[in-house]
Amino acid sequence: MEALGGLVSIPLQLASGHWDRFQESFANVAVSRESSHWSEVAKPSSGSSSAAQSHELSSPGLTFPAPPDTVTSYHAPQKAGPAAPLPCTQQDTAGGFFGSGPGACRRRPSEPCCSGGAMGPGCASVLGWLLLAQAASRVAGGRPCDAKDFGHGSLVCACSAMYCDTLDPVVLPAPGTYVKYESSKAGKRLERSEGSFQHNTKTPDFHLTLDTAQRYQKVKGFGGSVTDSAAINIQSLSKDAQNHLLRSYFSEEGEPGAGRCCWLVGPVCPASPAAEIWLLRLVPRGWEAAGSRGAVPPNTPQGRPSPPTLSPGIEYNLVRVPMASTDFSIRLYTYADAEGDFELKHFNLTEEDTRMKIPILRAAQAVAKRPLSLYASPWTSPVWMKTNGAMTGRGTLKGSPGDKYHQAWAKYFIRFLDEYAKYNLTFWAVTAGNEPTAGEIVFYPFQCLGFSPEHQRDFIAQDLGPALANSSHRNVQLIILDDQRVMLPYWAQVVLKDPVAASYISGIGIHWYLDFLAPIDLTLSITHHLFPDYFLLSTEASTGSYFWEPRVVLGGWDRGSKYSHSILTNLNNYVTGWTDWNLALDLEGGPNWSKNYVDSPIIVDSSKDVFYKQPMFYHLGHFSKFIPEGSQRVGLAVSKKCRRCDLEHSAFLRPDGAIVLVVLNRSPVDVSFGVSDPRVGFIEATAPSDSIQTFLWRQPA
Known part of the structure; x- marks a missing residue:
């Protein structure tokens, strides 16, 4: 979470069911103290009136004493005159995240500008979203699949102008450890996990032994x-969706863009051109940065939302x-x-x-x-x-x-x-x-x-x-x-x-x-x-x-x-x-x-x-993603003691000296197997039914 340092503010709205999760997820987010103003506005309800209180950011953690049924919004300090608000966003329930599904927000150019500091009527009901005004220039980690099920046995991942799933940056693991990426019919999509080599070799029913002395063809790509x-x-x-599509195929890693800002639950964009607006959404593993919005200069009459360009x-x-x-x-x-x-x-x-x-x-x-x-x-x-x-x-x-x-x-x-x-x-x-x-x-x-x-x-x-x-x-x-x-x-x-x-x-x-x-x-x-x-x-x-x-x-x-x-x-x-x-x-x-x-x-x-x-x-x-040009196929000996544990596999030595192993299980049953690299150790693994796995590890220099 170090990439989230340097926060200026966090306007938020949360359903009561997500409040405890929010506090847990961000309990340890370190932020810098900035001169900022927070106000707390109670949600409208019959027989109640609005109340306002002030809260300051605390360090090293964030505390949010406001009750679940409130909307907390940030008002940026005005240093060079008031910032012009952007056009209102409207809720669009036709498709997913950010304009492609239930609870999404999409700016409609025909809508008038927001006035009086009021929140957009549609986006006021968005749940689980945050705007982080941040001076940081990057965010680490991938974004999860926006899964859609069309009834054909597995899922697709939906992408739009405003959102597309991405991969975590591929980094070689520490010596003696490995990373595994797994996709499956059950719904995993290049899901990353880590493990350590063992030194006591076991004898699984299906055993692969690496032999880098055997060298075959080099890979073109x-x-x-x-x-x-x-x-x-x-x-x-x-154009924004095109960019996501091409980056999905061709990029190694993305960088946050320097576009104009847009808001979801706050009334205006910050006036400071140094700040960025970061969007986060609630995902199964916590809160995740989904992209950035660069700041709009003061008095800009209108800003077009710029999409995240972090699209590895x-x-x-x-x-x-x-x-x-x-x-x-x-x-x-x-x-x-x-x-x-x-x-x-x-x-x-x-x-x-x-x-x-x-x-x-x-x-x-x-x-x-x-x-x-x-x-x-x-x-x-x-x-x-x-x-x-x-x-x-x-x-x-x-x-x-x-x-x-x-x-x-x-x-x-x-x-x-x-x-x-x-x-x-x-x-x-x-x-x-x-x-x-x-x-x-x-x-x-x-x-x-x-x-x-x-x-x-x-x-x-x-x-x-x-x-x-x-x-x-x-x-x-x-x-x-x-x-x-x-x-x-x-x-x-x-x-x-x-x-x-x-x-x-x-x-x-x-x-x-x-x-x-x-x-x-x-x-x-x-x-x-x-x-x-x-x-x-x-x-x-x-x-x-x-x-x-x-x-x-x-x-x-x-x-x-x-x-x-x-x-x-x-x-x-x-x-x-x-x-x-x-x-x-x-x-x-x-x-x-x-x-x-x-x-x-x-x-x-x-x-x-x-x-x-x-x-x-x-x-x-x-x-x-894992077998770059110049990689060379190497030997992989197979020892099998079971009749129905067929796995397909191939191993490669990358130009950087790392080993890549791909294992495909096309059967409807899980298959336990082991991998031995004589120079590193032993991996005990399981290939779930209808899955594919890519393992990556270092060899000693």
């Missing part, structure tokens, strides 16, 4: 895709960017639709890029701690380059590798990279094309461009590879396949055994949609051992994509478990990273011009200016 649909949904939210996220570092349209667009387009424009003189980005994807990518980079690794994928060439003259259906490039059509298509990649570079967006990689086998299917319903492995090999060797190598983007890495892993190892053998093509290639991209047809050890592991110098990267996955599945399932825990199962099995078979599909979709699972709706880790309800973090989001966070 985790992320999602900024499609047109994702951009549309993100931009359908208010799950630290995505990979972003896939479609080159022009996909099925997750609202129209079909490319960047060079002028017939016969082989020199691409009329190549132009579209509004989907300049007004949607590019601003979102720049905003994401602004909140990320490290540079994001962007990689681009084209779905189709312009129709005048294609054999079928259409963006959909069976069709490939006209002519043959080395001719003007293939050279123009290679140049198309370079022009895309050139144009994005003008917006200070540079790319880590490009794929040779999204799902090249789709373009070999008659009547395929979405944008596609067909390639066989032989065609892709020759196109890379003669056109795309040289075009990249001879451009200013020579360091951009090239990824082949970008399609179902069932094509491996055959596709890699055809392409990479050609020394010219292989010299331009860095990695192999895989999708997850037909994984049930392709045993992972017979595809990914074999491919890695055949071509160990080329990384494997999962480039697309989404749930709700099969025709027999519901599209969006708000709170579907099993979909998150499927993600974690895929990530763990991929990582344990030499894959270096995992990329989700759309960052955000609407309640229908779109928009999608072909109505090919799917689910997403974040679902947006723009009518309420809210978005919902699904279980998938938190499953992804168990990896992306």
Whole structure:
């Protein structure tokens, strides 16, 4: 609670049922003595009159002698003339915390300013909220999930312009101890706990033993895709809600903003520009800071509430960017639709890029701690380059590798990279094309461009590879396949055994949609051992994509478990990273011009200016938040004495020397297990039913 030092005042209103809890929660909050004025105004009741008394702040603790049925409000000292009050806030019972649920307050611009020091009529009934005028610049700790249950087996966490759950800052624990983050079908969402290693090794039925001498692939990272649909949904939210969404995905930790102030139960904002208004809410574990409001200068006629910007996220570092349209667009387009424009003189980005994807990518980079690794994928060439003259259906490039059509298509990649570079967006990689086998299917319903492995090999060797190598983007890495892993190892053998093509290639991209047809050890592991110098990267996955599945399932825990199962099995078979599909979709699972709706880790309800973090989001966070780029998978020996205690797991050595262990329990029963690190000690643990856990600890230097 040290971050709450330097308090200037605490205006409050509490229901009688919360009064004892409030006193207990803040009994030990140290505050500094400031010249301030408190008044106590009795709640209106029949047959009673208002009474006022004065109270001073005490140190080191706070005392609140006022009876439960009073409203205590703070009046800031006036040093430079009276501060103008802000517009009244009104109670909104339509949705949760701060405008998204019962008891929320939301400023309505049409309401007149508060007058006479009276409290807003709606917010006068808000229970459990505080305004702390504070000079402190930061607040530590995460904010809990604003849980919503849509009846699908688990919870989503609702976020709005004014509130979003966050994580505690990730700090390496002291030697000999560990931290554990747990999410579960029962409702936990990256819940943090601590423990100590034991020195007496036990023999549980399921035992994991760390072996850092065994080293495997290094991790590139985790992320999602900024499609047109994702951009549309993100931009359908208010700016403040957009900020929360992007920080939820990309930030490491947030900082309180310096916005204008707003009040809930007090009549005016403090006049002092040095003060901040902090909002706290009553949560199951006590009182918690939810964000800040910077002070409004004296005589400011109106201040717009600024949201909390303390929004630590799950630290995505990979972003896939479609080159022009996909099925997750609202129209079909490319960047060079002028017939016969082989020199691409009329190549132009579209509004989907300049007004949607590019601003979102720049905003994401602004909140990320490290540079994001962007990689681009084209779905189709312009129709005048294609054999079928259409963006959909069976069709490939006209002519043959080395001719003007293939050279123009290679140049198309370079022009895309050139144009994005003008917006200070540079790319880590490009794929040779999204799902090249789709373009070999008659009547395929979405944008596609067909390639066989032989065609892709020759196109890379003669056109795309040289075009990249001879451009200013020579360091951009090239990824082949970008399609179902069932094509491996055959596709890699055809392409990479050609020394010219292989010299331009860095990695192999895989999708997850037909994984049930392709045993992972017979595809990914074999491919890695055949071509160990080329990384494997999962480039697309989404749930709700099969025709027999519901599209969006708000709170579907099993979909998150499927993600974690895929990530763990991929990582344990030499894959270096995992990329989700759309960052955000609407309640229908779109928009999608072909109505090919799917689910997403974040679902947006723009009518309420809210978005919902699904279980998938938190499953992804168990990896992306704790396994940074450069981490290396290490050995993890398994000793099992029980038949039904199957756990999925993987361990990593981080660049900072810490160990990360992820454990997934997809079964309906709790599983006891142990973890041994020979250099540190033994952890005795339990994986609850339908849960995922991430452990983090230090090793001796």
